[in-house]
Amino acid sequence: MTGAAQAPERVRVIRLLRVREGMEADFVESYKGVLAGAARFPGHLGEQLCRSLDDPAQWLLTSEWDSLEAIQRWRTGPEHRTLVEPMNACLHDDRWTAVFEVRETVPE
Secondary structure, three states, X not given: XXXXXXXXXXXXXXXXXXXXXXXXXXXXXXXXXXXHHHHHOOOEEEEEEEEOOOOOOEEEEXXXXXXXXXXXXXXXXXXXXXXXXXXXOOEOOOOEEEEEEOOOOOOO
């Protein structure tokens, strides 16, 4: 093995969520609050919120960060828990989250 692994320069967080029936508007409104907090947080590069065309209860949330450390600081910061509580109250428990290293990008 040749040396320690380098920390990724950019990371993408992917969350697959299932919103409780009748709570879609509350979910989107509370997500906007989380997004506003994240947008002010150092290292946050952007987000997308997507809704499944096949299953309207299923949502995909992605965010991009300039480093693994930035997303870890955001997730463990005091503002994060307060902001995500109302959003999480709209969700079923079968949530899935993963963090990926961004290796290649295609310009828009």
